[in-house]
Amino acid sequence: MRVAAAATVIAFALGAAACGEAPELGTIAAASTVGDHETTTCATAVVIELSRQIAAEVDCMSPGQLVAFAEGGGIVFAGSAVLPYVSETAREDLLAAVAAGAGRSLEVTSAYRTVAQQYLLYAWFQRGRCGITAAAVPGNSNHESGRAIDVSNYSAWIATLADHAWDQTVPGDPVHFDHAMSPDIRGTDVAAFQRLWNRNNPGDAIAEDGQWGPQTEARLVVAPAEGFARGPMCAPGGLAMSIDAIDAPRVMAPRARATVSLTLRNSGSMPWPAGTAIVTAEPAGRASGFAELGWPAPDRPAVIDAEVAPGAVVAIDVEVVAPDVAVVTELTESFAMLAGSTRFGMLALVVRVDPDASASGGCNAGAAGGGPALALALVVVVNVSRRRRRRS
Ligand SMILES: [Zn+2]
16 A cells, blocks of 8 residues: 555555454553563563563674574464564574474564663562573673573484584573574673663763673663553664554454554654555565455555655555465465665464354454464564665
């Protein structure tokens, strides 16, 4: 679809009803700080939004060192706090191992972890909470390295993962695997947090040195668990996107149509030029599995005709159609913003396509009653900015 002006929405209705219920992933009470959660919970999902900002800022600082891997094809995310990022080489070997697993599912309970998540784990450990018997000091966890995963059904995977350079490296921690061939970027998350803090608190700037210490800790404790107002930014372009709201189905029947309503904010310092598009990511130009006839092109669900100023919000309704599959299929699709030749921002849709779901509408069908479909919420990866790689 095309959006004629920043505040105008033109939907291709095609008889499909919008899904009224927004799926939720790790919904958090408003306006909490990271420190608020030292005594209230045992789930790092409370800082997942801040963590996504940190991961996206890391990607700005070190392009390619954190790439997303998706559910499906044998990979299952166990829990809502999984940040599915590892380095490119680690991902290659992980996908090869899963392919060699001949249909067995790999249940990932943890992958990348940011300094905000590690801070809470360490605080809980220090307080004797949550049954944590060991935790690394923030900035020092293997999970901050971009080359670690935890696998709950590890015993079925030890040999296959080892064949692909993923090894159990921590004695007494059998769920933990490292890909030691990949670069270790731990500390980059600390620097990313420091950059985000300074961007949002110019009157209270701290060193951007990647070192965990009392100055950084004092700011992390009071940082917003839901993320900063000014999000990740890939210098020098200043193009950035954050997601204010999203409404999409979590389960669809094959060939069912639904509306995905996006509220996107220009969180960068530069305007989005007229003609900025939402496009499929990785690889560029690939047709989307959700593509509808009403799209400007199979790889782009929407084009924004008017310039969007920094801080402005644009609402976009995108009609999607579920692929025609005969078995339950978990479909993950990543989209990026494209302005000229510059990519920025990312959002990922995770939808279960279920032949047993109601064919009428397809909105959340099968999810009632707390069945397994509830575990498959729509995942929004906020603000993962990517630089287009140069081929030279
Ligand atoms: Zn681990």
